[in-house]
Amino acid sequence: MPNDLTKLSLVEASEGIKNRHFSSVELTKAYRAAIEENDGDLHAYIEVFDDALEQAERADSAVRNSSRIDVERKLGRVGGVPIAMKDNILIKGKRASAASRVLDGYIASYDATATKRLREHHAVFLGRTNMDEFAMGSSTENSAYGPSKNPIDQTRVPGGSSGGSAVAVAGGMAVGALGSETGGSVRQPAAFCGIVGLKPTYGAVSRSGLIALASSLDQIGFMARTVRDAQALFEAVRGNDPLDATTVSVGAYEHAHVEKFPRRIGIPEDFLKRGIDQGVRNNFDASVAMLEKAGYEVVSVSLPHLAHALAVYYILMPAEASTNLARFDGVKYGLHVEGKDLLEDYLHTRAVGFGPEPRRRILLGTYVLSAGYYDAYYNKANALRARINSDLDTVFAAGVSAIVTPTTPTPPFKIGEKSNDPVEMYLSDLLTVSANLAGIPAISVPSGKTKEGLPLGFQIMAPRLREDILFSIGSEFERLRDEL
Amino acid sequence: MITSDEIAKLSALARIQISEVEKKSLANDLTAILDYISEINEASAGTGSVDMAPERNVFRSDSIAEQSGAHTDILLASAPRTENSFVVVKKILGVE
Numbered sequence: 001m002p003n004d005l006t007k008l009s010l011v012e013a014s015e016g017i018k019n020r021h022f023s024s025v026e027l028t029k030a031y032r033a034a035i036e037e038n039d040g041d042l043h044a045y046i047e048v049f050d051d052a053l054e055q056a057e058r059a060d061s062a063v064r065n066s067s068r069i070d071v072e073r074k075l076g077r078v079g080g081v082p083i084a085m086k087d088n089i090l091i092k093g094k095r096a097s098a099a100s101r102v103l104d105g106y107i108a109s110y111d112a113t114a115t116k117r118l119r120e121h122h123a124v125f126l127g128r129t130n131m132d133e134f135a136m137g138s139s140t141e142n143s144a145y146g147p148s149k150n151p152i153d154q155t156r157v158p159g160g161s162s163g164g165s166a167v168a169v170a171g172g173m174a175v176g177a178l179g180s181e182t183g184g185s186v187r188q189p190a191a192f193c194g195i196v197g198l199k200p201t202y203g204a205v206s207r208s209g210l211i212a213l214a215s216s217l218d219q220i221g222f223m224a225r226t227v228r229d230a231q232a233l234f235e236a237v238r239g240n241d242p243l244d245a246t247t248v249s250v251g252a253y254e255h256a257h258v259e260k261f262p263r264r265i266g267i268p269e270d271f272l273k274r275g276i277d278q279g280v281r282n283n284f285d286a287s288v289a290m291l292e293k294a295g296y297e298v299v300s301v302s303l304p305h306l307a308h309a310l311a312v313y314y315i316l317m318p319a320e321a322s323t324n325l326a327r328f329d330g331v332k333y334g335l336h337v338e339g340k341d342l343l344e345d346y347l348h349t350r351a352v353g354f355g356p357e358p359r360r361r362i363l364l365g366t367y368v369l370s371a372g373y374y375d376a377y378y379n380k381a382n383a384l385r386a387r388i389n390s391d392l393d394t395v396f397a398a399g400v401s402a403i404v405t406p407t408t409p410t411p412p413f414k415i416g417e418k419s420n421d422p423v424e425m426y427l428s429d430l431l432t433v434s435a436n437l438a439g440i441p442a443i444s445v446p447s448g449k450t451k452e453g454l455p456l457g458f459q460i461m462a463p464r465l466r467e468d469i470l471f472s473i474g475s476e477f478e479r480l481r482d483e484l
Numbered sequence: 485m486i487t488s489d490e491i492a493k494l495s496a497l498a499r500i501q502i503s504e505v506e507k508k509s510l511a512n513d514l515t516a517i518l519d520y521i522s523e524i525n526e527a528s529a530g531t532g533s534v535d536m537a538p539e540r541n542v543f544r545s546d547s548i549a550e551q552s553g554a555h556t557d558i559l560l561a562s563a564p565r566t567e568n569s570f571v572v573v574k575k576i577l578g579v580e
Contacts, residue, residue, distance in 0.1 A: 109558045202536055216536045245542035305529075311521040322498060329499070331573055336564030342574040343499075351501035359502070360513055363494045367486075367514065370497070377521070383529035422513050423520050439536055 005030040010081050010176045010229035017063060017080035018071050024063075024080030027175075028056035028124050031082045035126070035173045043148045044167035044174075046087050047095060048127040056080065059122035077232040079122040084174035086165050087128040088135060088211040089220065091115050094125075098211045099143040100133045102353025103334040112209020113244065114178060114220050114237040121236055126174055129164030133355045134325065135185055135213045137161050138428035141419050142357045149415070150193060152455055156412040159189030159428075162223065166193040169223050176224040176233050182213045183313050184407075184432025186221030187444035191407035191457025194446045196474070198222045198230040199432075201464050202439030203248045205234070206241035214320035217313075217436040227445060227474035234467065248465070256465035265291065265460075265473070266301035266400040275430055277410045279450045284406045287447045287458045290480050291404075291473075301395045301403060305387040306434055312388065313433040314426055315368050315381035321358075322365025328353060360422060389438045396463040402473055405431045407444040407457030435461050443470040445477050486514040 002008065005027045008016065017024050032052065039045055049055075059080035063071055071079075085091060088098040090108035092115075097103040111119065118125075132142035140148045140163025148163045150156040151171035158167045162179025166189035169177050179186040181199040190197025198221055205220045212218060222233040240249040267288065272281070292298050330336035330349030337348040354362065368377035395403065409430050418425040435442035440461055447458035458477060462469040488507040491514070495502040502510065556569060565572035 106562060109555070109562060216534070242544065246536065305527070308524055308527050311524045314517065314521050315524070326499075330564060331571060333562035334564075342576050345574060346499040347501040350499055354500065359500055359506075360510065360517075362498045362500065363491065363510060364514055364517060366494045366498045367490075367518075370494075376525070379533075380524050380527075380529060382533045383531055384524055384527055385534045386532035387527075387529050389534060421516075423516050426517075426520070 006034050006172045006175075008175070009226050010224055011077055011226075011232055013081045013175050014075065014077050014079055014232070017059070018075055020063065024056040024059040024122075024124060025053060027080065028052050028082045028126070031126060031173060031175070038171055039173060041149065041154060042151055042167050042171050042173075043146060044084070044129055044164045044171060045127040046097065046099065046130050046145050046164070049094065049125055052082065052124055052126050055124040056082070059124060062122050074122065076121045076236055078118060078236045080124065081175050082124045082126045083118065083233075084126050084129045084165055084168040084177040085115070086131055086162050086177070086179045088131060088180055089114060089178055090209040090211075091125055091128070094128065096128070096211065097144070098134045099131045099145055100353065100355065100358070101144045101335060102328045102350070104353075106334045108209075110209060113206035113241045115209060117237045123236070126168075129162070129168055129177065131164055132161035132357065134211070134321070134358050135161040135180055135182055136321070136357045136361055138184070138188055138425055139413075139415075139418065140164060140189070141415065142355060144355055147415055150412050152194060152453070153412070155414055156454070157192065157415050159192035159408075159412065161185040162221070163189045165223050166190055166195060166197070169193070169225060170195050176222065176229055178233070179221050179223055180210055181219050181221040181436060182217045182317060183429045183436050186223060187407050187432050187442060187457065187459060188428060190223050191444045191446075192412040192455060194455030196224050196227055196230045196446065197444045197457075198234055198467075198470070199435060199442050200234055200238065200467060201248070201441045203246045204238050204441070204465075204467070206244040206247050208241055208243035212324040214317040215324065216320060217317060219436070227443070227471055227478055230443070231467075231471050253465055261401040261466070261469050262297075262399055263295060264297040264299060264400055266299050266395055266403045268303045268306055268403060268405065269300045271303060271306045272405060275409050275427065276406060280406045280408070280410060280456060283448055283450070283456045284458065287477070288404065290484070291477065294476065294480055299400060301400055303388075303391045303395065305384060305391050308384050309388055309434045309437055310426065310430050312381045312384045313429065313437060315377050316385065316437075318361040318365035319369050319378050320365070322362045322369065325354075325358065325362055385437050388434060392434070392438050392440065401462065401469050403461045405459050407431060407459040411450050411452070411454035411456060431459060440464050441467045441470055443474050445474045447481065486511045486518065
């Protein structure tokens with residue numbers, strides 16, 4: 001048995017359990033000890049589950065009571081491994097709050113489909129992780145439970161909104177984690193914390209049981225230390241689900257993956273000319289040079305409408321959020337604040353329940369959807385989204401297998417640095433929102449550090465259903481990086 | 485430029501009570517955000533829209549999926565106020 005089980009990758013850990021080199025209970029205990037030691041400072045978790053060891057015992061008993069062949073089928077590549085879950089993904093019988101007071105006291109009455117699929121493979125849920133309230137934010141400072149801290153530099157943010165999940169993995173307090181993406185909420189914190197973050201194709205993973213932010217953009221994503229680990233989590237939960245009508249079948253993937261792809265990557269040079277920190281740009285150029293040296297053809301691609309992606313995103317996302325969050329009214333679940341009549345119940349419950357950022361976005365969404373502004377904002381943004389998507393389609397159709405950019409325009413920033421300036425905070429999402437608008441898969445892979453030692457990420461985006469391209473280029477990137 | 489009066493109107497539509505002090509700060513925030521997102525006015529996009537759903541005509545089978553009452557207790561347990569098998573809300577008829 002290795003001395004420190006928490007140093008193993010997810011795939012190694014799962015192999016170790018299946019081959020009985022160590023047990024899920026031993027591994028889970030090691031992670032519990034790491035949480036005990038470090039989470040007081042880092043605050044990755046809102047709640048650590050007291051039944052994690054019981055879950056691990058069930059995984060061990062599944063290993064003990066199975067033949068070698070059976071154990072592979074039962075545990076897959078995630079069986080027995082301790083995973084952290086973002087606090088907006090439901091686990092039956094556990095509290096779920098989306099880091100909001102408006103869900104005070106809410107206990108999930110069902111499993112999210114992603115939860116169910118992990119549970120069927122005997123994954124162990126360690127706890128629920130901190131996040132920006134309702135996944136609205138890029139720093140995890142918008143949590144009703146206080147901010148999480150970046151494990152590499154505790155004066156800095158871990159990114160967001162899936163900041164707690166990123167801290168759990170980067171801080172050695174979970175072997176992998178689930179997060180959610182609406183505009184970069186998995187990739188951006190992964191980049192800030194020096195881990196891998198995967199946002200799958202829209203429709204690849206069921207959102208049943210994911211607390212909705214903006215339904216045309218939302219997707220469950222995966223955080224881990226290696227590309228292969230993120231792939232293992234993705235493959236364990238993906239696939240068609242009758243409870244989410246947008247999901248695609250695994251068969252659609254088999255159809256998409258028959259084609260081999262050319263080793264050609266595109267850089268949207270015009271788009272990257274503005275708003276990118278020089279240290280980030282230098283790191284990105286070095287990453288591209290590394291791939292070029294390994295035999296990739298690098299071409300400049302034209303995506304003329306990409307410059308509008310962030311504005312389009314900050315119209316469509318609040319519009320959808322304002323409608324999705326209408327359900328939190330103090331009647332069916334969560335917080336209830338008493339008023340003199342039903343209308344006052346609503347007004348008070350929502351005033352006390354929602355923090356500043358959800359209020360801002362709900363009002364902004366209400367504004368862009370109101371009769372006088374609907375055409376100028378919402379419809380216009382939708383039309384531009386169609387242009388952005390067709391720009392991307394054109395580039396991919398011309399034989400470019402993947403588009404690459406830095407994941408974030410800056411390294412991780414200081415806690416409090418951007419919290420009073422919403423527009424400044426929104427600019428953090430500059431490079432990630434396009435993949436959500438277009439529904440294409442994207443991954444952030446650690447690409448080294450700034451002079452100050454702050455982690456940076458390299459983003460790869462591929463056509464719909466082509467996660468295989470991300471895994472192939474991503475794994476090669478990791479290997480080349482580690483050889484340097 | 486968003487005014488405090490417009491914030492009052494939006495907050496009424498969104499069913500969120502907002503204090504006078506916060507109306508001013510929200511008016512500033514929304515003005516800054518709208519300044520930023522209004523850059524789309526300069527883009528020409530034509531008309532068009534996006535349909536994100538990759539699958540078409542996804543229907544459930546026309547059959548009884550759940551036994552009546554199977555989830556009643558667990559769902560009612562989440563509600564702040566219940567009486568027998570009902571969620572309690574305040575009367576809305578006859579109220580001005």
